[in-house]
Amino acid sequence: MSTPKKILVYIDGTEQSITAAQYAICLAAFYHADLTALYVINTRAMEDLLKARIFLKDEQMEYEHDMEADAERYLNYVNELAVKKGLSIAKKSSRGSVHKEITDLVKDDDIDLLVIGELSRIRSRRDEFYDEAERAMRTVPCSVLVVKDEDKVWEMYESLV
């Protein structure tokens, strides 16, 4: 049976994505797999907001700066989580459309498994409500693991030696 050799975990700063990272760390440790953490600076959404005039130009720059800071903060945090368990991870941040950046990285790096946090429990039929991670789940060519149950995952992570 083949096991994942390259795992990618998508981080967006939500608690769900941090739980996904903990689970991904456990998987990487168990399977001796390479682990990459990705944060995408959603410049596509910011351009849409500028066009819609919801954002001012300097506001767009401010949020972009915030997202760059968030990317560094959350990727460093995930790295610390990994280091605590004796693992090293590759930290990557990119800019663009979230689902496209995830899909491109999966293809470029031959990722075997994408790990994402829990998705919205509500499935609206309106096209406007979309979850970028869910869109990535539908478009990536690799298998996808959706992590749930924060408490159980925390226990799993804590018990990892």
Place this chain on the structure above:
Amino acid sequence: MSLIDLVVEDIVKIPMTSNDKPDVLRELVQTLKDAGQIDDFDAVLQAVQEREDKLSTGLENGIAVPHGKTTAVTSLKLAIGIAPDGIDFDAMDKNPSKLFFLLVAPPDQSGPHVEALAEIAKLGQSKAFCKALVGADDATEVVELLKGE
């Protein structure tokens, strides 16, 4: 997380009772307070007001998207207000605003904040849908419309 996760009846105010922009912002923030979504009314109002002071978030087609960042919240918060008769919100097309989406987020969750605003922007492009929201009878109907039920 998607914007739809934030849509519950408690955060919908229909019909709004405000007469002008300052009142609208206060009414929407109060909606969040009454729903138990925020504790610090003044901090949240200040955050939204600061953004509004730079340039009105009143867009075309009767939609307004007041928003701001504040440490007074630990996650995204959404309030929806509907004013069928319209309120002067200094909108870019000079028309009264009828549909309000107020969004506040902590400064360290810019990614989800941007995604949620982008979803609102997409919603605003559908004139028919916005008209349906403005014509809703109550908060239950607003939630049902947004969830596509």
